Amino acid sequence: MSESESYYQLARRRGVTRRDFLKFCALTGAMLGLDATEFPKIVQALESKPRLPVIYLNLQECTCCTESLLRSAHPLISDLIFNMISLDYMEPLQAAAGKQAEEVRLKTMKEYPGAYLLIVEGSATLGDGGVYCTIGGKSSTELLKEVADGAAAVIAYGSCATNACVQGAYPNPTQAVPIRKVVKNKPVIDVPGCPPIAEVITGTIVHYLTYGKIPELTNLGRPKAFYQHRVHDNCVRRAFFDAGQFVETFDDAGAKQGWCLYKIGCKGPTTYNACAITEWNDGVSYPIKSGHPCIGCSENNYFDNTPFYTRLASIPNNAIGKDADTIGAGILGLTGIAVAAHAGMTAVVKNHEKNRKESNHDKNRN
Amino acid sequence: MGILRRQVYVWQFPIRLFHWVNAVAITVLFLTGMYIGYPIFVSPGEAVQNFFMGNVRYWHGVFAYAFTTNMLFRLYWYWAGNEYSKFRFWKKDFWQDVVATFKYYTFLAPEHTVKVGHNALAQLMYLIFIWISSLFMIFTGFAMRGGSNPNGILQTLFGWVVVNFRGEYQVRNLHHLVAWGYAIFLLSHLYMVIRQDLLDDDGTISSMVNGYKFMICKDALEEETQERLLKK
Amino acid sequence: MTRIVIDPITRIEGHLRIEAVVEGNRIIDAVSAGTVFRGIEKIVENRDPRDVWAFVQRICGVCTHIHALASIRAVEDALDIRIPKNANYIRNIMTATQFVQDHVIHFYHLHGFDWIDVVSALKADPVQTSALARSISNWPNSSDGYFRDVQTKVKTLVESGQLGIFANAYWGHPAYRLPPEANLMGVAHYIEALSWQKEVAKIHTIFGGKNPHPNYLVGGMASTLNMDDNSVINMERLNLVKTKIDEAQVFVDQVLIPDIFAIASFYKQDLYGGGGGNYLAYGGIPIGDIREPESFLFPSGVVLDRDLSKVYDIDLKDPKQIQEFVSHSWYRYDDPKAGLHPWQGKTEASYDGPRPPYTNVDEKKGYSWIKAPRWQGHAMEVGPLARFVIAYARGNKEIKGLVDDALQRLDLPVTALFSTLGRTLARALESKYLVNQLAGFYSDLVANIKAGDSQTFNGEKWEPEKWPAQAQGVGFAEAPRGALGHWVKINNGKVSDYQAVVPTTWNASPRDDSGQKGPYESSLLDTPIVNEDQPLEVLRTIHSFDPCLACATHLLTPTGEEILKVRIL
Known part of the structure; x- marks a missing residue:
């Protein structure tokens, strides 16, 4: 023009x-x-x-x-x-x-x-x-x-x-x-x-x-x-996610084959951006393609949804301070203890009641 | 020592069906969900030959729909079913029973009010662990699914959920957290059921298969009477 | 005596305010104030040290990768993590790429209009412009038709009445010395450089996934190398890197360097803006490892008072050497007069400046969001000129050769380096120096892969369980704008203290407790001002430092002298 x-x-x-x-x-x-x-x-x-x-x-x-x-x-x-x-x-x-x-x-x-x-x-x-x-x-x-x-x-x-x-x-x-x-x-x-x-x-x-x-x-x-699309849904590594092939640590055998970075903290599954489609710098690459997990930079609070290199579910919930698995398994464990304690207590109480009843019977008989 | 009991038809077939579909759905959803959160198996070979995570997500989705349908059906049965398929937390005796049952379970009271269906405390737990948390799980779950198809019906129905959590990360995190509620519920539920079955000998466990519970005859409640009868 | 205020200083990164006192067409005092604060050092406290690079990278998007690099180096230093060779080569490639890209953007797009008069370009004869261009370079875009097109473009813009970014500048100012033809060439190259810079940035995209803000990794680089797989970095990706390196080489050799010499030859009598004359460089771009200073492309050291015969050694960990003062900054220390080494540093905001909107800052109190860093009490200038001065004084052959050759071509003495023009010249020569190295780094990387080493990450100490309970480290790098240091303390797997002392903190620092001016302030002294309404010379000198205020942000220095009128510009 x-x-x-x-x-x-x-x-x-x-x-x-x-x-x-x-x-x-x-x-x-x-x-x-x-x-x-x-x-x-x-x-x-x-x-x-x-x-x-x-x-x-x-x-x-x-x-x-x-x-x-x-x-x-x-x-x-x-x-x-x-x-x-x-x-x-x-x-x-x-x-x-x-x-x-x-x-x-x-x-x-x-x-x-x-x-x-x-x-x-x-x-x-x-x-x-x-x-x-x-x-x-x-x-x-x-x-x-x-x-x-x-x-x-x-x-x-x-x-x-x-x-x-x-x-x-x-x-x-x-x-x-x-x-x-x-x-x-x-x-x-x-x-x-x-x-x-x-x-x-x-x-x-x-x-x-x-x-x-x-x-x-x-x-x-x-x-x-x-x-409107998640990075994850159009990711070049998505096939590895669906296959269940994950990088466990950086530069491991999986990483060398371009496997999915989900387990080392990739935020692609919760990030809505054009990275995987438009890609960066005239379509050259984008973070996941270049081997680094997505840090979710287009999402609200992404700097507080950290640490970055931790699989999604293990990241502490920033409102609670602990991650979901720790809280969940922790409460489950406490529940188990409570159940065991309650069962024990029940046994003791019932046993005591039984004894009392029996002694009552004995008294009555006498 | 023996007790006279009568057979009561408590759990109608649709209720039992609901219960077991729910049990299976929750178990599958919990296990697949945990795998999605922490994929511990590694598939061998080329990606194209494998679809393990894809299948896990697929079944998570299938059972999510089954679970949701089941819950909707149960809502319907609230009106259609018998007395034991309802609960009325707005009534005063409901809350009185909550207190009484709580006292019983904490050994503050020696006996509990015998209920043919669920006691009020149990109903309250179901309200929290099954109804409220499931509502949360259904909304958050479908909101996340909806993201895959931004112009689809799920997104239209549930897209607003993500906005309310200021992004999908928090939705996902809480979906995972609340899932643990089912494991906690299951453990407590199994314990309570077995305990009930043992202590009251009322066939609680088998009732969820055949529908019948065994209730102590009302006029035979008196211990003395029973003993007298037995002596004869 | 007039006090002029320039706020905002444009064509820089961030928000800078300059107040200068002019008497008899000379600046006799100057104050520089950084006017933005974000508190990132506070925000990274209690974070995972492996994450911190991403936070502090956001200190600056123009320097974009260098804060991340300094941060991971600080953590690697604290935890004694050694990185694989390939990771070092890749980091070097990315660093050198950033220097070249950033220096070109700075010269054309941030600094260019201090030398090039766009409106004068309208008067140029395209035929003569073409002749001029071809006389200095083989660059193919130099036909008269090409320059005519550029001129038409500018003309339609001007005639439309909507000048956009060119509106209301100091066009026609007598301090512009280029003939119309050189101005037209400059405008043409402004547009070309705008298109070129996005190409060289692709090197970052390949290794770091994106630019600005490419990704880094404590312990190496995340960009996996595998020559036998199509999902990661293979020969196709490396070839793209090589192509961009070659293009960069051509651009620097055929556009930037000829332009600099052409422009400098018209401005070589303007040798103001030298400033305090103390220069500092931490050294950087290690061919071997960051722990081997002898392998650095840029030697470290300190030169005081323009004395090239003596270079002092520098120790970033010595609490007596590098200290930050806050007596004129909007921060609070327990002892307001103390200087704190960054490991003891504090970032506690305490604003006592005027409430906005304001017309002047009060120099007797704090007047800037920038702290005042000092080396053994001296205010130091950092940047390309500082690196070149130190390398020159250390006798670095290649750099000395570049400098001597340039001075000879311009017929200037070594002392001419200590000026606004010298700063700009050093930056261009540095681009040349590094673009020459880029192909070498690339060859090193390829040769190492050929030797069977494709490792890019050392995960031995990745897990926090393997870290000591307490650790502290310093990470440093030469950023395009000068010496950059990040100091970190780690306590039970979390960052307990973090301080970054960045190039613009050195250059834009306010006065310290003893009244010693920062480099911007001292460099403005004695600068001639032709027109108080259009302080082009101030912009020229300030821009020659390549200010990056998001990195640093605060400067201003007043004296108690009588000010007759305040003129806001």
């Missing part, structure tokens, strides 16, 4: 009808609570303004999501940011700094109310009035609210934004919380993973861009296109 298109042209080129486009604009307006008379403004904005304005906020994070975004092979990140969207604010990439950077953000918020897409990487932090993450001297959580207010939709990108990831793990010293806990008045699309696969996030953005609406979500609020 050599010349820049308007958002409307792009949508048309990608097969969206004008009717659908107008519907999208109306929906966007409705989401914003705008009066119907305002709709034409949105239509006009998206028709005449070239590319979808995007504000990308980095809150409490490690920037792995940004890095992952850069790894996108289809579309290429350069195609995405120069031809499809207008990435107006994104600290790790944008040329402007300091006040000039803030100006760009404010300009986009002012010029495209209800029309820009907000992508958030990182968790919000509620601890101590927001001092654990400030940007431009402002609490990042306040900044998030401010920018989200005028957004058409919010993509919570990465596990920090969807489940507070590592900083949200026990004891969560900074009170890190997912974006959903702070942004309540906008549709939030959760795209979890630490980080998510590059093509998953760019796929989600382009979906929004192309169809003009947020993608269909799973009941956990994630795009069905990427998160």
Whole structure:
């Protein structure tokens, strides 16, 4: 694509009808609570303004999501940011700094109310009035609210934004919380993973861009296109699981034949992600294929559902502190002891009763 | 020494059928479930020649459906069945009997209220270990199965369960934990049944096969009377 | 006298705030503050030491694998676990890959716009740009048509009024010195590097399953090798590694290095930003084992006050050498003036800064979420320049050769290294140094497999029953941004204490109790500022360190001098 298109042209080129486009604009307006008379403004904005304005906020994070975004092979990140969207604010990439950077953000918020897409990487932090993450001297959580207010939709990108990831793990010293806990008045699309696969996030953005609406979500609020299947159900090692062939320790004979990593802690069976299908870095591999158990990085609380190298059932339940088998077998053992004790006690009591009765009989006879 | 007893038809055939289907289903579900949680056997040869875990999961599923159907049937029999197939925990005497039976089992009272069917404490245990935990197991179990087919009926019916546990890991973990409840129940159940059979000599064990229990004749309850009769 | 504030500093990892005091077009004081805290060191307490790499890997997604590596090394040191040769080769391949990938991203995508003026590229003549490109490199993408396309792309972007990431920057600033043609070439390579970096990252994907955040394993690597099986790493996978190594070699040789020399030749009079002049490296990338420092590709040591004639040895376990201070940080120690060795370290947040929203931090109190690490009391700069300075002073032949050759080509003295430009040059030369090694690591791995050794994991001490009740260890590595150390204490199979002292903690450190500035702060002193509204020179110097704030996060230094006006930028 050599010349820049308007958002409307792009949508048309990608097969969206004008009717659908107008519907999208109306929906966007409705989401914003705008009066119907305002709709034409949105239509006009998206028709005449070239590319979808995007504000990308980095809150409490490690920037792995940004890095992952850069790894996108289809579309290429350069195609995405120069031809499809207008990435107006994104600290790790944008040329402007300091006040000039803030100006760009404010300009986009002012010029495209209800029309820009907000992508958030990182968790919000509620601890101590927001001092654990400030940007431009402002609490990042306040900044998030401010920018989200005028957004058409919010993509919570990465596990920090969807489940507070590592900083949200026990004891969560900074009170890190997912974006959903702070942004309540906008549709939030959760795209979890630490980080998510590059093509998953760019796929989600382009979906929004192309169809003009947020993608269909799973009941956990994630795009069905990427998160409706378990890693386990599409795993390249699944045949070994079904066969009952398991790696017992790393690099053992089973490992050398690519057997299933279930017994050394693989979280594939409880993890919903596209790893096994889309795979990482343009389809090269994914953790299980490369020999390491899945750590479940797209799931809530995955850092507290540890240790990682322990088969699923043996992991201590983080609410109880012990694993299911220890608790279950422990209580079963106690029950056994109780049964034996009760049986013994019964024998003693009954024997005693019998003796008493017999002595009563004797007395009666006498 | 002997006691006069009369035969009472307590457990209707559907109840007995329910009991044994339940027993078999729970046993199979527990064993296959434990294997799924901790696969101790290793299949030899190539993966393509083996389907051991696949079969274990398959049978876990088959018996899950059998178990669920059985439970639904039992619910129906609550209304359709005889007096002994019901329980009424909202009644005052139910709870009085719970206390009385508890005292009996803890040797605080020498005798228990003789019940033809289950005593109230037993009923309470069934409510907890069979009904409530099974409800939990059925919902969590089907929720996990449903994940394999995200657009299927199971997912539609039970998908919300996973959301309530904030992810499938916790569902799986608790499903495994609650499974142990059945083992604990089974041990206690067997003990109580055998104890009952021995102490009261009422044919509790065989009643689950033929339906009959042997109850002491009401007018012969008095020990003296019995002895007198015997002396003659 | 003006106090300028730049927050956020963009094109870095994380959240950094710089306040600088400018007098007569020179910076006379500077304060750097890290403004994010996550408390990961606290979170890993009471965890399984074998898991901790995954937690601390999330310290940073740009450095992405190096924290995991330092962490497993710390645990392996504490528990005396020896790793198989193959595991070491694979770790080396992954480390060198990360250096090269990260350095390229840094140069083009984070640092590039400090040197390259995008808007000026619109004025370039594509024919002359092509001639320029071909005069410095054999890189095939250098036709005039190619550069015309790139220029058209930028032009349509600018004309659309939606400049996206290019919006509102310091374009046209007099401190940009490149001719339009060099700028156009730089923009073209910005886009190409963006596509290339994702390719070299595939090496991580093969061994670690994904990138960012590839997987690691205490005791070796999880990526099983078997040349006779199609489910694990076999020749096809290794060939992909080799292909990506070859591509990396070409990219560094034909794009990065020629660009650096071309750009440096226009900026060689700008030799500000040298800073304190103390350099530190822990050493790293062991050809043999991490316990054999003589096999390191980067020698360890300390150079003080730019004196290349003396290199001090460094001991990470000596409680007197490396200490962290918190008198200007938002943390609490029992003795606020004390310096604690990481094994004694504490991470207890205690915020006494201004409540947000704020316009200035109060430098008399704590002003940063970064601690102040010191080596025997000295603030130290770490990073590519520090590694090269130390290797140079130690007489490392290959590195000395690279440096001398570069200085000769640019006609600069050795002292020119101690500058913003020197830092950037060292980073590029380091990419060259490591990309040359990559093929060697790969050959080592293949040769070892050929010799019949396919072991990648040593499970002798995997089970906690085999561990001592108490153990402590330190894991170190040279990260792209400098010396990285993780200190761990293990008590009855669980982590009892964990401290990471990361490169940006060294570089971005606030002042210590004696008022000694951190490297960012001291490097900004004396920097010329042409336009207070557009402090391009500040960004240039700060970016030359390649800040990684999620790793570290806090810096700022004020003096008690009168400040006439505060200008927020």
